[in-house]
Amino acid sequence: MESVEYISSDDDNELDYYSSDRDDSNDDALINDDDDDRSNWLPNKGSSSKVITKESLLAAQREDLRRVMELLSLREHHARTLLIHYRWDVETIFAVLVEKGKDRLFTEAGIPNPESHDPVSLVSTSTMMCDICMEDMPSCDMTKMDCGHCFCNTCWTEHFIVKINEGQSRRIRCMAHKCFAICDESVIRNLVSKRHPDLAEKFDRFLLESYIEDNKMVKWCPSTPHCGNAIRVEEDAFCEVECSCGNQFCFSCLCEAHSPCSCAMWQLWTKKCRDESETVNWITVHTKPCPKCHKPVEKNGGCNLVSCICGQAFCWLCGGATGRDHTWSSIAGHSCGRYKEDREKQSERAKRDLYRYMHYHNRYKAHTDSFKQESKLKETIQGKVAILEGKESQLRDFSWVTNGLYRLFRSRRALSYSYPFAFYMFGDELFNDEMTKEDLEIKQHLFEDQQQQLETNVEKLSKFIEEPFDSFTEDKIMEIRMQVINLSVITDNLCKKMYECIETDLLGSLQFGIHNIAPYHSKGIEKATELPVSWTAKQCAGDKRKRLEEPTTGGSSESDRPSGSGSSEETDFPAQKMARTDGFGGGMFDLNLPAEVIDRN
Numbered sequence: 001m002e003s004v005e006y007i008s009s010d011d012d013n014e015l016d017y018y019s020s021d022r023d024d025s026n027d028d029a030l031i032n033d034d035d036d037d038r039s040n041w042l043p044n045k046g047s048s049s050k051v052i053t054k055e056s057l058l059a060a061q062r063e064d065l066r067r068v069m070e071l072l073s074l075r076e077h078h079a080r081t082l083l084i085h086y087r088w089d090v091e092t093i094f095a096v097l098v099e100k101g102k103d104r105l106f107t108e109a110g111i112p113n114p115e116s117h118d119p120v121s122l123v124s125t126s127t128m129m130c131d132i133c134m135e136d137m138p139s140c141d142m143t144k145m146d147c148g149h150c151f152c153n154t155c156w157t158e159h160f161i162v163k164i165n166e167g168q169s170r171r172i173r174c175m176a177h178k179c180f181a182i183c184d185e186s187v188i189r190n191l192v193s194k195r196h197p198d199l200a201e202k203f204d205r206f207l208l209e210s211y212i213e214d215n216k217m218v219k220w221c222p223s224t225p226h227c228g229n230a231i232r233v234e235e236d237a238f239c240e241v242e243c244s245c246g247n248q249f250c251f252s253c254l255c256e257a258h259s260p261c262s263c264a265m266w267q268l269w270t271k272k273c274r275d276e277s278e279t280v281n282w283i284t285v286h287t288k289p290c291p292k293c294h295k296p297v298e299k300n301g302g303c304n305l306v307s308c309i310c311g312q313a314f315c316w317l318c319g320g321a322t323g324r325d326h327t328w329s330s331i332a333g334h335s336c337g338r339y340k341e342d343r344e345k346q347s348e349r350a351k352r353d354l355y356r357y358m359h360y361h362n363r364y365k366a367h368t369d370s371f372k373q374e375s376k377l378k379e380t381i382q383g384k385v386a387i388l389e390g391k392e393s394q395l396r397d398f399s400w401v402t403n404g405l406y407r408l409f410r411s412r413r414a415l416s417y418s419y420p421f422a423f424y425m426f427g428d429e430l431f432n433d434e435m436t437k438e439d440l441e442i443k444q445h446l447f448e449d450q451q452q453q454l455e456t457n458v459e460k461l462s463k464f465i466e467e468p469f470d471s472f473t474e475d476k477i478m479e480i481r482m483q484v485i486n487l488s489v490i491t492d493n494l495c496k497k498m499y500e501c502i503e504t505d506l507l508g509s510l511q512f513g514i515h516n517i518a519p520y521h522s523k524g525i526e527k528a529t530e531l532p533v534s535w536t537a538k539q540c541a542g543d544k545r546k547r548l549e550e551p552t553t554g555g556s557s558e559s560d561r562p563s564g565s566g567s568s569e570e571t572d573f574p575a576q577k578m579a580r581t582d583g584f585g586g587g588m589f590d591l592n593l594p595a596e597v598i599d600r601n
Helices: 013-019 025-030 036-040 054-072 076-085 090-100 102-109 153-165 185-195 197-213 263-274 277-286 341-374 377-390 399-425 437-465 474-509 535-549 595-600
Strands: 050-052 127-129 136-138 142-144 150-152 218-220 230-232 240-242 248-250 287-289 296-298 305-307 313-315
Touching: 050 054, 054 076, 054 090, 054 197, 076 090, 076 102, 076 185, 076 197, 090 102, 142 153, 150 153, 153 185, 153 197, 185 197, 197 218, 263 399, 277 287, 277 341, 341 399, 341 437, 377 399, 399 437, 399 474, 437 474
Parallel strands: none
Antiparallel strands: 050 230, 127 136, 142 150, 218 230, 240 248, 287 296, 305 313
8 A cells, every 4th residue: 555645746737736825827816816815825925934945055054154253253164163063053052152151162063262373373494294194394385273283285185085085074173183173174175176176076065065964954855856945944843844846845754744643653654554564464364374385375265174375284273284184074183172362362453453554544545535636626616717707797706715725625634644643643553651541542532523523524615615606696606605614714723623632632741752743824834935045145245345445455354254165166056156236226136146036126
């Protein structure tokens, strides 16, 4: 058996219309923009989750770098080292700074105290000995790190190449014994690029992608084929989001959106459906192994003496090998009339587990199939609305149909995933020791009552949505309209109550809070908005004005400004071009922005 996914990046346009919960340019006839009720159903325009594209990845990283650099007066590579150590959580850095102080904050992240020494000063001698290769080298061929250790460029380069190839680009430590300081990324880039330019580009790419790989609030979109986007959430990691490519997924486990089923439950459920474990259960219940070749044998007659295809005869009652001489009531030389309780209990338990699984799987599958069938209603309803608009009628607002569709699919989705949740919540596999049998039975009745009420109203809503209202009179249409609106509100409230029951009464009462679910949103799964990159144009413009105002000497160095992960020649990502002044109005434009964005601005 296979689990059926509601949403994927390859879904048809019809599924995408309902799953993404977003407006379509062809649906203007279905929605009245002046209707206040529309805001109750459609998703928020302001989103707390952001889509990070390849172009906006640099801007997202620069934003956090700028905050840390301004707060702690750090250079860029020190700020990046600090952010990577604390998984790009700026708030955690602030908390550690207040709790432990700046010195402890730097030490734990592998950053030498910038005030303790001059990192660029070298001993004024013509030659120096490298403590690694023990060779006397000219001082111009020696490099001193922020920690104060100085070695020759050849040894440094070999050390950097080995660490990059080992996948340790984000935190390359000093070569000195028991020194945990992180090496300056600009030094690494300059030395490696002289020998292996491709490896230097790989190093820059790793630094840039560390914002996603090391950030617990940012994850790649799991779409197939991969869209190249990442999603950043601002608040709770236990949430469901939609990428700009249309793929909806659980941010915690990167599987398809599956609330109110927890991530652990959903992974167990998909495995149970995928590996055909219940087929094995059926074989256990209805067959017995041959005592010679051990292949499963199914009994197809009334006689208890069965024969395998290998030629071995055995007793169906006990599974023991026998001869072939027998009567209807006995087998010659064989007796197994003694009752064996363990074997009987094992068989009964296997049957009970199989029937229980089939109960929940059949209902899960039924609602999944209903979702697929109901997803074809878009074109049908558009046709019905077009027919009604062509008639001379006082009814002009049909947004209630669209609102009812949104509510139907959100409720159907929650109802479908509630059955895998119930299978594990009230079974013996996960929470056998968490609650007493009496408490579990009471909570199961409470949950199933709410589940049944939701199921009843969802079916009613589906029935009214599918009515051929284009052929009804205006009074009948108004009656259906009121039914759809009322049922939409009822199903929304029932979904909220079911989620509250799960979060508070069921999962909230458990001793170990390892099962968390994404919260319920009446407006559906939140669609992430693309992270704007236009602010980089303002940053470049400000930097340009700053450089023009500064004197030619004593100005800030290039390494003191957040510039991503190196120069544009050393990365695989688009270069952040300098903002230019357009002839119309003298505004600043970011050349990395798409043409349509520049034209619109």
